Amino acid sequence: MRGAIAPSALLCAALGLALAFAPRNAWAPSVLALLSTVAALTFVAMPRAWLEGAFLGCWISVITTAGSVQLFAKVTSRAALILAINAGAWSSAVTGLSGSSLDLLKALPWVLILWPASWVARRHGQIPIKVVSSWLTAVAALSIALQLLPVTPGYLPDHME
Amino acid sequence: MTLREKGTGFLHLAGWTAAALLAAALPAAAHPGHGSMSGFAAGVQHPLSGMDHLLAMIAVGLWGAFLGRPLIYVLPVVFPTMMVVGAVLGMFAVPLPPVQIGIALSVLMLGSCVALAISPPIWAACLVVALFAIFHGDAHGKELPSAADPVSYSAGFVLATGLLHVSGIALGSLTARPIGAITTRSFGGLIAIGGAWFLFRAIRT
Numbered sequence: 001m002r003g004a005i006a007p008s009a010l011l012c013a014a015l016g017l018a019l020a021f022a023p024r025n026a027w028a029p030s031v032l033a034l035l036s037t038v039a040a041l042t043f044v045a046m047p048r049a050w051l052e053g054a055f056l057g058c059w060i061s062v063i064t065t066a067g068s069v070q071l072f073a074k075v076t077s078r079a080a081l082i083l084a085i086n087a088g089a090w091s092s093a094v095t096g097l098s099g100s101s102l103d104l105l106k107a108l109p110w111v112l113i114l115w116p117a118s119w120v121a122r123r124h125g126q127i128p129i130k131v132v133s134s135w136l137t138a139v140a141a142l143s144i145a146l147q148l149l150p151v152t153p154g155y156l157p158d159h160m161e
Numbered sequence: 162m163t164l165r166e167k168g169t170g171f172l173h174l175a176g177w178t179a180a181a182l183l184a185a186a187l188p189a190a191a192h193p194g195h196g197s198m199s200g201f202a203a204g205v206q207h208p209l210s211g212m213d214h215l216l217a218m219i220a221v222g223l224w225g226a227f228l229g230r231p232l233i234y235v236l237p238v239v240f241p242t243m244m245v246v247g248a249v250l251g252m253f254a255v256p257l258p259p260v261q262i263g264i265a266l267s268v269l270m271l272g273s274c275v276a277l278a279i280s281p282p283i284w285a286a287c288l289v290v291a292l293f294a295i296f297h298g299d300a301h302g303k304e305l306p307s308a309a310d311p312v313s314y315s316a317g318f319v320l321a322t323g324l325l326h327v328s329g330i331a332l333g334s335l336t337a338r339p340i341g342a343i344t345t346r347s348f349g350g351l352i353a354i355g356g357a358w359f360l361f362r363a364i365r366t
Contacts, residue, residue, distance in 0.1 A: 006312040127234040138241035142315040
């Protein structure tokens with residue numbers, strides 16, 4: 001089975017990088033929004049048929065969230081809130097559907113990258129954060145390609161198994 | 162302190178850290194017989210296990226640092242982005258010109274650009290790096306589908322690639338010091354010589 005930790009952890013990390021570009025007073029409401037969304041959706045049962053869509057949505061969210069860091073010099077409070085709710089929704093969807101809600105406990109702390117990222121952005125400029133966010137975008141784009149791949153990905157049994 | 166100085170200062174520090182981490186990983190990369198390609202460690206290992214990949218990544222960072230802002234951060238962003246395009250082409254088995262020759266040429270050209278202190282317009286530098294990134298991505302992409310944990314594998318090789326760029330930037334930041342430009346250009350020259358050797362081997366086989 002595909003692990004849900006990686007996509008949700010990378011999404012939380014991307015959110016952390018985006019929050020580092022948001023005003024400080026937007027941090028707490030955004031993290032709260034993330035946790036509330038996760039808490040609310042953990043109890044919602046989703047059909048298994050949504051699994052592929054959930055992974056795809058999660059990776060697209062990683063690209064969107066990391067892209068907001070690359071494209072803009074600042075993330076507004078409202079945008080931070082929307083990104084946080086979005087991250088919470090897709091993270092709980094992939095972890096819930098892949099049958100391992102406890103994975104969220106490993107993924108959510110990645111949002112705390114916002115503190116070191118904010119420190120780096122303040123002291124050394126935005127360049128390092130933009131470069132790191134481009135790495136997240138690259139991983140997400142590759143993962144989407146793998147999902148659409150016509151050959152058997154390594155995590156699925158092939159005709160020999 | 163300007164934004165560029167701030168950015169390069171951090172990248173300098175991060176670069177030496179990255180170089181140390183990557184150097185520590187090299188003995189593991191040289192150890193054969195790990196079986197199937199899987200997971201984060203295999204992804205990290207992949208760009209480090211081939212000298213041609215490794216030198217090209219370092220050359221990208223080196224050239225970016227040599228050219229200064231904005232290319233110091235644009236090139237390390239362009240490379241992984243276009244590497245993804247190359248990887249997707251590789252996964253879908255889209256035919257490309259001989260990849261090994263493309264990779265060898267990338268080492269030769271990027272090393273030469275640093276050695277000869279070539280300063281093209283921004284778009285041209287991006288185009289050169291983007292073109293070569295496709296060849297490197299193609300090589301990675303062809304191995305990706307067989308990875309048991311492709312997401313971790315992707316994360317590993319993107320991270321290793323990025324850290325190699327940062328190492329190159331750290332080397333390139335020596336340019337600001339006395340005799341630094343000569344040192345940086347010498348590194349470029351050594352990379353270009355390596356590229357010429359890879360090209361010779363690729364053409365011969």
